[in-house]
Structures are given as structure tokens and as C-alpha cells.
Amino acid sequence: MITVLMLADFSALITGIVWFIQNYQSCPIEEPKKIVMCAIVSNLCVELLVVMTMYCSFDPAGRSWVKMKKYQRSMRESESRFNYRRSGSTNRNWRQRKVMRAYQDSWNQRCKFLFCCMGSSDRTRNSFTDIARLLSDFFRDLDVVPSDVVAGLVLLRKFQKLEREAIIRQKRHGIFEYLSGVPVTERTQFLALNDSHDYDLFQSVIHYMYYAISAYGWPMYLITHSKTGVCDLCPNLKCCLLCFGRSDRAQVIEDNCCLCNYAALKQMVAEGDVEVIYATYHVDIGETPFFVAVDYTREKIVVSIRGTLSMKDVLTDLNAEGEPLPLNPPREDWLGHKGMVQAAVYIKNKLEEENLILKALNHNPTRGTQNYGLVFVGHSLGAGTASILAILMRQEFLDLQCFSYSPPGGLLSMPAVEHSKEFITSVVVGKDAVPRIGLHQMESLRADLINAIQRSIDPKWKTIACNMICCCCGPEPTSVTKMSEQDSNVNAYQEQKDASRHSTVHPNDNSIALSLHHPLFPPGRIIHIVRHHPTNDE
Structure with missing residues (x-):
């Protein structure tokens, strides 16, 4: 119809x-x-x-899925009718393998359609295959429609609010407040800006933030300088430099014809005593643009890595499975985001092949550059890549530092995180979603969403409408009202939620396997910057 x-x-x-x-x-x-x-x-x-x-x-694997479920249902009916049981082998039969291949093929076709401008290189095809396998494992067998997801998210947000209120009332785990979603306990440390060490650290965070922004080139410059950006960039464009007879010692790779990105980069670092010696804007899947600069003010060699700005960067972000870091000697329990591990290895090879660090150290011996330290910075994708690169290169540069702005939430396994706390500082602002997103976190959200949908009593339209009428002043859903009656109901919900997060099967159908990936976390020590509105008593 x-x-x-x-x-x-x-x-x-x-x-x-x-x-x-x-x-x-x-x-x-x-x-x-x-x-x-x-x-x-x-x-x-x-x-x-x-x-x-x-x-x-559209799901072309649906027909194979329905056939497999009919077969499983008929086998269960036969077992109950004739009182016999099968061998109980957990190996997938050919029907399950056929469904899995169909799911992967459908996601592969979607990736090719959505990223049709990416070309058909071997690297692109391999990335599509990895991402398709990842997405098919995550979304497979979830029999929900968009309205289910919306209603589940509405309930989940209300359950979360009740849960936090109960935790604060009961003072469970020593939590007495939440700031931007992060629990505040007696062990929470605050930066004391009246202390010289903390003040210098925060000034360094602000200082190197400009390097992370500068890596984005002319788009970021025009966003941050919307009124005068074009006029500021024009004198530094390549055509203008040739007209006025000015030259530059920096090596610039794969910028556009007028070197717009490099012009914006120089303009953004012009306020300090900084000299850019190398900048590459080559981008591919697992290959991220970066630049190398000499900071005479801080006496550092700075390597700044760009974040997500192109579709190829998006594919690097989506390749989010855990992969062992290429260390020598190897550490099997040190895992990292696969796409960002590839990007870090690419930059490391580039630095070594062209001797960029050595060139920077010998760039101006009269000003003592040979004794400068090494700093890696980046934002988003660049933050994750910079953190992994810092771990890989710390075996050679023991005094290096890394400032990671809004790093991905699913970046490093916990042993690597503990090691990185010595030299990596991550910065998270408010309720930024990127440092909270990873495969494991998304799987937890999936489990919480299924749990919330199961607890729903009202029709979907009523659940959704109660969050929209009169600016969220409508009647609360019945399941939320029942949970709010007693703290014991909230405690029971928490126990059920924790159990569902660690379950590998669907709560309504044991034949449906749910993927669970190794948990990955943001790197290093985390500075969480929040906007706090003090009460009258404070």
C-alpha cells in the first residue's frame, strides 16, 4: 500500500x-x-x-532471518512434542552463517552508498568490510522500530534522573552531587588555580588548545573569525605571497592551490613566537593531516593532529574495534581504537621517514631548539591519534607530553590508560558526547534501551507525548511513576540494568546473541571543565 x-x-x-x-x-x-x-x-x-x-x-537479510527463526521454532516444538533434545552444540549452523553474511552484505552496501564519493581502493573496501561487520554485530537481531527507540530514550532519561536522585539521597558510593553527568565524591580532585602547579597546568591546556584548533585549517579560522576571516587570510595566500615577493621555509604537502589551510594555520599561531616547519593535509582512511611547529615561548616541538573534517575521517572514526598497540615488546592487554591506531602508526612512520623531529630539534640551534621537549596535541580524532602516538613514541622520548582535547570515549584499554596518566592530559568540556562514546558504551546503551522498553506499560504514543506536551509538563509515564514510589524500586532497576549490560543474549530470546566488546576508555588524566551554578547556601 x-x-x-x-x-x-x-x-x-x-x-x-x-x-x-x-x-x-x-x-x-x-x-x-x-x-x-x-x-x-x-x-x-x-x-x-x-x-x-x-x-x-530496508533489510535484505530479513527473509533469511525469518526462515531461520521459523526453523528454530519448529525444532523447539519438535523437542517438546517428542521429548528429545539436540546435542546442544553452540556452533553456528549454515542458516545462522547465511543470515550473518546477509547482514554484513547489507551494511556493506549501505556504506558504499553513503560514502560513494570515497572511490573503490583496497583500503576503502577493507574499511567498509570492517565497519559493516561491526555494525551488523551491533544492530543484528534488534527487533525495534524508530518509535520504539524514541520511547525507550524518553524512559531511559527519566529512569536515569530517578536513579541519580536516589543515589544522592542514599549517599551511595560517597556521591553527593552530579556535575555535567559526572559523580562528585570525596575523592574528586579540583584544580586549585591559586596553586602555582595547577595554574601552570591549566595555562598549558589553554596554550596548546590553539594548536589543536589550528590543525583544522581555513574552515575553523572562518568559523572563529566570521567578520574579518577572509580579509585576514588573503595576504597570506600563495598568490598574494608571490605578488609581494614573500617566501616561506615550511614544507607544505597537499594543500589547495592557494595554500588556504596553511595561511589559516600561520594566522592562528601568529600571536605566539611559533614557527611552522612542516604541514601535511593529505587525508585518507587511517591517515590524518598534521603539522610540526617550533614553539619558542614554551621551548617545545609541537606535533598537532587534525580531528574529523572529511568523510574519510568519519570512516577512520567508525573503525572502532579494539586492536593491540604495536609496541616493542608487545603488550596484548594494551588495546586501542583500531582506526586511530592506524592513524598513529601512519604519523609515526611519517615522522621517522622524513626525520621531522630531528629537523625540528636542529631548526634553530642559536635559540637552543636542540634541547626542546616534545608535545603532541589534537582534538577529537586528532586527540585519540595523538594519545596513541604519544604511547608509541614515549619509549624514545621519555619527557614527552600530550594534551588530548575531547578524546573518544572508546580509545584505550584500562592498562594503557593507567600507563598514560603519567604524560597525557585529557580535557573534556561539559556534557560533550565524544568522550562518552565508544563501542562498549554504545552496547551498554543498547542494553539499557531494551530494558527500558521492556519496562514500558503505556502505549508508545503516550510515552513520547508526555515528554512533549507543555514543555515536558505532561503526565509522567506509568512505569516512571511506579519506580519513583520507593527507593527499593530504583535499586531493583539498577540491579537489573547492571545484569543486562553483562548479558550476551537478548532478554526475550536466548537464541539471539548480543555482541560485547572489550571496554575502552579516554586516555590519561582527565580535566573536566563544567559550568557550575552555585546555590544560595554555597
Whole structure:
């Protein structure tokens, strides 16, 4: 029925376009022509959006999935009817393998469609395969529709609020407050800015933040200097430098014809005594742009790595499985985000092949650059890459530092995190989602979402509507009201939630396996910057 309606709507749209083209010139009134044109363009955009959504959401593995579930159901009925049991082998049979291949193929096709501009290199195909396997494992066998997800998220947010209120009332685990979602306990340490050590650390955080921003090039410069950005960049463009006879000693790789990114980079670091000696804007899957600069003010060699800015960077982010860090000697329990491990290895090889660190140390001996220290900085994808690169290179540079701004939440395993606390400082601002997102965290969200949907008593429309009517002033869902009656209900919910997070099977069907990946965490010591509004008593 939906297909028939779509075909009818599409036919009407085509007829309208043909009629509009034939009568556009002969129509003497301009305003109706503009209204009709806007209506046709809007309708065409809606049609294209619907087609793309259907293509991305259509599951070609559904037929194989239904056949497999029918087979499993018939086998269970046979067991109960004739009182016999199968061998109980947990190995996947050919039907399950067929379904898994179908799921991976469908996600692979979606990746190729969404990233069609990426080309068809071996690196791209391998990345699509890895990401498709990851996404098929995560979304496989979750029999939910978008309205289920919305209702579940509404309930989950309300359950979370009740849970935190109960924890604060009971003073459980020594928690007496939450700031931007982070529990505050007696062991929570605050930066004492009246202490010289903490003040110097925070000044370093601010100082190196500009390097992390500068790596983004001209887009970030125009965002941060919206009024004067174009005028500031023009004198530093390549064509202008040639006209005025100015030259530059830096080596710039794969920038655009006018060196816009490098011009923005120089403009953003111009306030300090900084000299850029190398900048590459080459980007590919697992290969991230970066630059090397000499900071005469802090007496440091700074390597700044760019964050996510292109579709290839997105593919690097999505390749989020844990992979052992390439250390010598190897440490099997030191895992890192696979895409960012690849990016860190790429930059490490680049630094070694072109002797960039040695060139920077010998860049200006008269100012003592040979004795300068080494600092890695980055934001988002660049933060994760810089952290892993710092771990890989610390065997050679024992005094290096790393400042990681908004690093991914699923970056390093706990043994690597503990080791990195000596030389990596991560900075998280407020409720930033990136430092809280990782495969393990998303799997926990999936388990919590299934648990919330199971607890729902009201119809979905009522659950969703209660969060929208009168700016969230509508009646609370029944499940939330029941949970809020006693703290014991909240405690029971917490126990059930913790158990579901560690379960490898679907709570409603033991034949459905849920993926559980090794937990990964943000690197180093974390400085969490929050906006706190003191009460009248404080």
C-alpha cells in the first residue's frame, strides 16, 4: 500500500514538473510561479529523502532471518512434542552463517552508498568490510522500530534522573552531587588555580588548545573569525605571497592551490613566537593531516593532529574495534581504537621517514631548539591519534607530553590508560558526547534501551507525548511513576540494568546473541571543565 501511494505521489510530481516547464514562460504573474517552483522543489527533496531512507533502512537479510527463526521454532516444538533434545552444540549452523553474511552484505552496501564519493581502493573496501561487520554485530537481531527507540530514550532519561536522585539521597558510593553527568565524591580532585602547579597546568591546556584548533585549517579560522576571516587570510595566500615577493621555509604537502589551510594555520599561531616547519593535509582512511611547529615561548616541538573534517575521517572514526598497540615488546592487554591506531602508526612512520623531529630539534640551534621537549596535541580524532602516538613514541622520548582535547570515549584499554596518566592530559568540556562514546558504551546503551522498553506499560504514543506536551509538563509515564514510589524500586532497576549490560543474549530470546566488546576508555588524566551554578547556601 505504501509503495502504491509513493508511486502515485511520484507520478503526480513528474506531471507537475512537466506542466510547470511547459507553462512557465507563458505565465505573466511572477509570484505564483515562485510558489509553484518552491512547492515542486520541496516535494522533490522529500521524495529523494524518503527513497534514501528506505534504501538505508530496508533489510535484505530479513527473509533469511525469518526462515531461520521459523526453523528454530519448529525444532523447539519438535523437542517438546517428542521429548528429545539436540546435542546442544553452540556452533553456528549454515542458516545462522547465511543470515550473518546477509547482514554484513547489507551494511556493506549501505556504506558504499553513503560514502560513494570515497572511490573503490583496497583500503576503502577493507574499511567498509570492517565497519559493516561491526555494525551488523551491533544492530543484528534488534527487533525495534524508530518509535520504539524514541520511547525507550524518553524512559531511559527519566529512569536515569530517578536513579541519580536516589543515589544522592542514599549517599551511595560517597556521591553527593552530579556535575555535567559526572559523580562528585570525596575523592574528586579540583584544580586549585591559586596553586602555582595547577595554574601552570591549566595555562598549558589553554596554550596548546590553539594548536589543536589550528590543525583544522581555513574552515575553523572562518568559523572563529566570521567578520574579518577572509580579509585576514588573503595576504597570506600563495598568490598574494608571490605578488609581494614573500617566501616561506615550511614544507607544505597537499594543500589547495592557494595554500588556504596553511595561511589559516600561520594566522592562528601568529600571536605566539611559533614557527611552522612542516604541514601535511593529505587525508585518507587511517591517515590524518598534521603539522610540526617550533614553539619558542614554551621551548617545545609541537606535533598537532587534525580531528574529523572529511568523510574519510568519519570512516577512520567508525573503525572502532579494539586492536593491540604495536609496541616493542608487545603488550596484548594494551588495546586501542583500531582506526586511530592506524592513524598513529601512519604519523609515526611519517615522522621517522622524513626525520621531522630531528629537523625540528636542529631548526634553530642559536635559540637552543636542540634541547626542546616534545608535545603532541589534537582534538577529537586528532586527540585519540595523538594519545596513541604519544604511547608509541614515549619509549624514545621519555619527557614527552600530550594534551588530548575531547578524546573518544572508546580509545584505550584500562592498562594503557593507567600507563598514560603519567604524560597525557585529557580535557573534556561539559556534557560533550565524544568522550562518552565508544563501542562498549554504545552496547551498554543498547542494553539499557531494551530494558527500558521492556519496562514500558503505556502505549508508545503516550510515552513520547508526555515528554512533549507543555514543555515536558505532561503526565509522567506509568512505569516512571511506579519506580519513583520507593527507593527499593530504583535499586531493583539498577540491579537489573547492571545484569543486562553483562548479558550476551537478548532478554526475550536466548537464541539471539548480543555482541560485547572489550571496554575502552579516554586516555590519561582527565580535566573536566563544567559550568557550575552555585546555590544560595554555597
